[in-house]
Amino acid sequence: xxxxxxxxxxxxxxxxxxxxxxxxxxxxxxxxxxxxxxxxxxxxxxxxxxxxxxxxxxxxxxxxxxxxxxxxxxxxxxxxxxxxxxxxxxxxxxxxxxxxxxxxxxxxxxxxxx
Amino acid sequence: xxxxxxxxxxxxxxxxxxxxxxxxxxxxxxxxxxxxxxxxxxxxxxxxxxxxxxxxxxxxxxxxxxxxxxxxxxxxxxxxxxxxxxxxxxxxxxxxxxxxxxxxxxxxxxxxx
Numbered sequence: 001x002x003x004x005x006x007x008x009x010x011x012x013x014x015x016x017x018x019x020x021x022x023x024x025x026x027x028x029x030x031x032x033x034x035x036x037x038x039x040x041x042x043x044x045x046x047x048x049x050x051x052x053x054x055x056x057x058x059x060x061x062x063x064x065x066x067x068x069x070x071x072x073x074x075x076x077x078x079x080x081x082x083x084x085x086x087x088x089x090x091x092x093x094x095x096x097x098x099x100x101x102x103x104x105x106x107x108x109x110x111x112x113x114x
Numbered sequence: 115x116x117x118x119x120x121x122x123x124x125x126x127x128x129x130x131x132x133x134x135x136x137x138x139x140x141x142x143x144x145x146x147x148x149x150x151x152x153x154x155x156x157x158x159x160x161x162x163x164x165x166x167x168x169x170x171x172x173x174x175x176x177x178x179x180x181x182x183x184x185x186x187x188x189x190x191x192x193x194x195x196x197x198x199x200x201x202x203x204x205x206x207x208x209x210x211x212x213x214x215x216x217x218x219x220x221x222x223x224x225x226x227x
Binding site: 040 | 123146148150156157158159160163165204206208209210211212213214215216217218219220
């Protein structure tokens with residue numbers, strides 16, 4: 001596709017429910033990132049995928065959070081037993097890989113946990 | 115280890131005035147530095163980046179930033195603000211060997227007519 005696509009754009013869920021957020025990166029980009037954006041908190045790194053290497057999960061805040069990337073392309077971020085503090089905008093980005101490369105961001109998924 | 119500090123969560127300027135958004139970084143290795151902009155209801159996009167070539171980097175929409183190693187700074191400037199510059203600006207650092215950019219908390223630029 002022309003850009004990074006995320007779905008859904010908005011998700012409202014009840015506390016305790018599981019949610020899945022999807023990211024479709026730019027074709028050919030080997031690196032994929034998930035960040036969380038909370039008001040006044042900037043971007044918080046969650047997880048990083050690079051090619052076929054094991055993902056860097058060092059930013060996941062708890063074991064309720066997990067992510068996978070299938071076929072080196074589409075990624076799904078799953079949050080189990082959602083809590084109100086999980087409410088935020090979840091951003092996905094992709095790049096050609098390497099620290100000097102710019103990130104291309106999707107428009108994000110606004111998650112609201114009631 | 116790497117970190118970014120953006121001084122001032124909000125900066126307010128008049129249209130036509132100088133824009134200065136401050137960013138200081140910490141990195142144990144030579145850094146790559148970035149400024150991203152997020153316009154209302156849009157995704158983040160790259161304004162400019164420093165990757166060890168010229169220390170003065172020019173970006174889109176008339177913005178530029180200067181890498182100052184001695185001050186560990188990468189401040190963003192624009193000589194004359196325009197109403198369309200109102201947005202959230204994020205500074206980010208990626209140390210060589212680390213492929214995960216660390217972002218600052220962002221600075222909201224407000225432009226008054």
